[in-house]
Amino acid sequence: MTTRINAGLFDMDGTLIDSEPFWLEAEMALVASFGGEWTHEQGLTLVGSGLWDSATALQHAGVDLDQAEIIDRLSATVRSRLEQQIPWRPGAREMISQMLEHGLPTALVTMSYRKNALTVARAMSAELGREAFGFVIAGDDVEQPKPNPEAYLRAAEALGVDVNQSVAFEDSVFGAAAAYSSGALTIGIPLHIDIPDTYVHSRWDSMEHKTLDDIEREWQRREDAG
Structure with missing residues (x-):
């Protein structure tokens, strides 16, 4: 596709x-x-x-x-x-796998510190049988934490892509605000707390059964909304 x-x-x-x-x-x-x-x-x-x-x-x-x-x-x-034990959220591994199979680079963007982030990144890589993330941007890598967009801007820069054409997945208010203000297409996946509509372009219950076609549709909706 x-x-x-x-x-x-x-x-x-x-x-x-x-x-x-x-x-x-x-x-x-x-x-x-x-x-x-x-x-x-x-x-x-x-x-x-x-x-x-x-x-x-x-x-x-x-x-x-x-x-x-x-x-x-x-x-x-x-x-x-x-x-x-890693408590994976539904569809998370499958979504990353889809992106990698289609040649799309990925980054982990978290406010957890690097030791914790690498624990999860290594576990994800083991699950997929390949390197899951091109870069990891952790809480101890940035000067301004979420909701500041610095982490997302740094991730896009590290991957060598335009953040305005990237998709970001977030579950929290602070995280969604950071992703949204960075310019990325922001898909909120609330879990323990809700996210205001003003901080996301769309919201999903989870990544389960979602595909790149679903992301493309969210992109089109953002464009149509102006």
């Missing part, structure tokens, strides 16, 4: 993998270790944001550690869970 899309840009947590419960559990445990309380609802407010923002919020909740130590502890806890 022919497509006007030049690359696929994939968020990780909540989009490719249902890891948000791992992060929420890690946050609750860390706050509790300092005698505080961290609720599920509080955790949801951080979904998709940069880890430095999460660390600041946990400090306000009573965690008496510097931000770097908080990030290291949370990341290590989540990574240990991912090393045991």
Whole structure:
């Protein structure tokens, strides 16, 4: 098939993998270790944001550690869970496989730090039997976290493509805002939180049973909408 899309840009947590419960559990445990309380609802407010923002919020909740130590502890806890089992979201592996089979480059664009991102990237590559991502842009690679578009702009630059012809998949408000403002065709796939219509060009329940033809139709709808 022919497509006007030049690359696929994939968020990780909540989009490719249902890891948000791992992060929420890690946050609750860390706050509790300092005698505080961290609720599920509080955790949801951080979904998709940069880890430095999460660390600041946990400090306000009573965690008496510097931000770097908080990030290291949370990341290590989540990574240990991912090393045991990757909770893939429906259709994620198949979508990346389709893109690679049609010669479309892909990048992982996440606010998780590189160690965690590479754990997932390696697992995806093992699942597909080939290198899944041309580049990984992680939270410790950027100066401005999502919702700033820096991560998506850097991913497109690394792949050598025009971000305005790329498609980005996101599950969170912060992530969708970053992708949308970068110029990429943004498909929201909400999981634990909703995404306002103003931050996406379209929304799917999941990537399951979706094809490049579906992406092409979303591209055409964006063009028709002006």
